[in-house]
Amino acid sequence: MDPIAAKFIGAGIACIGMGGAGAGVGTIFGHYLAAALRNPSAAQSQFGNLIFGFAVTEALGIFSLLIALLLLFAL
Amino acid sequence: MTDPIHQFNIIKLATLGEVAGYEIAFTNSALYMVITVAAITTLLVGATSRRALVPGRLQSVAEISYEFVANMLRSTAGTEGMKFFSLVFSLFLFILFANVIGLIPFTFTVTSHIVITASLASLVFCTVLVYGFRKHGLRFFKLFVPSGIPLYILPLVVFIEMMSFVSRPISHSVRLFANMLAGHITLEVFAGFIPMLGGFGVLGWLGATIPLALVVALTALEVLVAFLQAYVFAILTCIYLNDAINPGH
Numbered sequence A: 001m002d003p004i005a006a007k008f009i010g011a012g013i014a015c016i017g018m019g020g021a022g023a024g025v026g027t028i029f030g031h032y033l034a035a036a037l038r039n040p041s042a043a044q045s046q047f048g049n050l051i052f053g054f055a056v057t058e059a060l061g062i063f064s065l066l067i068a069l070l071l072l073f074a075l
Numbered sequence B: 001m002t003d004p005i006h007q008f009n010i011i012k013l014a015t016l017g018e019v020a021g022y023e024i025a026f027t028n029s030a031l032y033m034v035i036t037v038a039a040i041t042t043l044l045v046g047a048t049s050r051r052a053l054v055p056g057r058l059q060s061v062a063e064i065s066y067e068f069v070a071n072m073l074r075s076t077a078g079t080e081g082m083k084f085f086s087l088v089f090s091l092f093l094f095i096l097f098a099n100v101i102g103l104i105p106f107t108f109t110v111t112s113h114i115v116i117t118a119s120l121a122s123l124v125f126c127t128v129l130v131y132g133f134r135k136h137g138l139r140f141f142k143l144f145v146p147s148g149i150p151l152y153i154l155p156l157v158v159f160i161e162m163m164s165f166v167s168r169p170i171s172h173s174v175r176l177f178a179n180m181l182a183g184h185i186t187l188e189v190f191a192g193f194i195p196m197l198g199g200f201g202v203l204g205w206l207g208a209t210i211p212l213a214l215v216v217a218l219t220a221l222e223v224l225v226a227f228l229q230a231y232v233f234a235i236l237t238c239i240y241l242n243d244a245i246n247p248g249h
Helices: A003-014 A017-038 A040-074 B028-049 B057-077 B079-103 B114-144 B151-166 B168-198 B202-245
Strands: B012-019 B022-027
Touching (some): A040 B168, B028 B079, B057 B202, B079 B114, B114 B168
């Protein structure tokens, strides 16, 4: 296979990993919303935890994006 | 269709000199960093020059942003974390202003370059390391050994904790960079559809209203992302600083 074509295909495959991060971020915000509707008075105090969980989950998706960007522009 | 990467080009505005074979130049990136810092300084100095007991509009903006960051730092890193307030407040305002100024059409987004975000993230990382080792000495390594873990699983947990600690500056910097880069490319691509469809005559003009509306909606989303990413960067800084202040879990 042409190595450049293989590079582009690899970058595309690496981006699939971001789907997992999407599912994870959706779960976090969905559960936060569900819990916030049950107990709205406690919701504000957990906002920091929400953003922290969001950031940690998103980091894993960002690693796969990083691999894609490295394949496209650095290697 | 225009190249969506073109907006991230670094343009040399003036050459300042040469150090060890590398050219030191004043670029558009440096110019926008200066603009960002000038905007923040103008806001804060202007807001606090005429102090009043009942704050005016400008003074409330400064007070709200102070309270916002102070509450964030106090709730995550405790009162001892307040000695890092100036660091967190500067980082938050710099990233927020750089992101928002970058959203104005035909401007340059400072934070869409990994070299800027990696510098900011390594600043935070080094602060955590230096402060942690200076305050706790070798007990800082307790950060990697959570209490209450059975002995047979401890090596694995320590390994995972170390990996997650080392990957922090990478995820910290790439998150901001990737969000800004992807957002601006998306805006550019959708904006590129407008003249493309507009070239097809009257029916094309009708079709071009759809990407135009999308660009407006996406810009609103990007304003949200600009704020959220500045907030995420600042709160992660607070959480990492908390590890340096209280390494035991």
